[in-house]
Amino acid sequence: MPELPEMEALSQFLGERLAGRAVARVYPVAVHALKTYEPPLSALEGRSFEGVARYGKFLDLRVGELHLVMHLARAGWVRWSERLPAVPPRPGKGPLALRVRLGEPDDGAGLDVTEAGSQKHLAVYVVRDPLEVAGIARLGPDPLSEGFTPEAFAGLLAGESRQIKGVLRDQSVIAGIGNAYSDEILHAARISPFRLAAKLSEEEVARIYEAIGVTLGEAVERARGTALKDLKAEKKSGLRVHGRKGEACPVCGDTIREVSFSDASLQYCPTCQTGGKILADRRLSRLLK
Incomplete structure (x- = not known):
């Protein structure tokens, strides 16, 4: 399971690559991973990434005024690609749960969210405020924060x-x-x-x-x-x-x-x-x- 250090590195990696880039399409391959329905995933399309943050083991991708929040659970991960397959993914039994394709001028780049194994606990949310995610709202202090004395x-x-x-x-x-x-x-x-x-x-x-x-x-x-x-x-x-x-x-x-x-x-x-x-x-x- 990815924990704080891995999520911190992941947030930094994505933050460097996503800032200012626009979302072209979002493909919900594993619908069970999506825990919210309003706003829909499609609301992210056409908006630009404005930052990436970490809340404990949660990853927060800020897209315009919306937030794409993920909890990778035990077997989830994010894969970055400068050239995603051109053919849209189809729901199936594979590990792919979510695909985010970037638009011009970065057409073809993007990220895949995957989850290995038969037990599926990956969670994806689209919210207007990260605190709408119950898991984030109940988090204790971050051990890397100044207030953790x-x-x-x-x-x-x-x-x-x-x-x-x-x-x-x-x-x-x-x-x-x-x-x-x-x-x-x-x-x-x-x-x-x-x-x-x-x-x-x-x-x-x-x-x-x-x-x-x-x-x-x-x-x-x-x-x-x-x-x-x-x-x-x-x-x-x-x-x-x-x-x-x-x-x-x-x-x-x-x-x-x-x-x-x-x-x-x-x-x-x-x-x-x-x-x-x-x-x-x-x-x-x-x-x-």
Whole structure:
């Protein structure tokens, strides 16, 4: 799933290429992905792109006074082409969900929005205000914003009875952090993913706050300027624990472990994060003591 760093790079890439260019045609190939019907997709045609923004993991393409908003979910992505096929796409079983073709003088260039796999969660909206999208309206603060201070972060955790892994992934608490970067942040902070947020000490909260800034900042820098087709591979290459079950921890050399969490799985290092204890599968038992 693309998270904040990849979406930041994607927004910068598209912002550089779309500004001032006009929409010629929009093809809704996978109708189920379209979550709004008024204004229609066709209302974008003939208007020019005026900017690209990111809200957490949402992408906002501003087209005149309208906004084409996308949430790429787990398997969605955007492909840029300087020369799209001349034949209009037809609905089918392929990954293509939406095509945006640019008009003159850039006739033929444009972007495809795709979604791999059988589970379809890609969401596309056309709205007059991004806050009309419920997912954006309920977002918490962006961890790259100036307002995301140590004091603000500590306030978000105060009274939180949930495990810190779940809190970091909750978009209504902090926008943009998903399964992969929450694993990376907690590993860098040397914190167990199952620690209760409200039970963390001030020093532990400070470590997590610092790890958020460093982990996301480094990921954004790695992704900056990377071609869209290479962004997913770039993300994986920079991960130290997530998706690396059975490999050696790059910090201490212990074996990276995996355990189920909510609707996914997480990876962690026992030596770095849990004092050497192995976390039990939460579907079967509690933390081993």
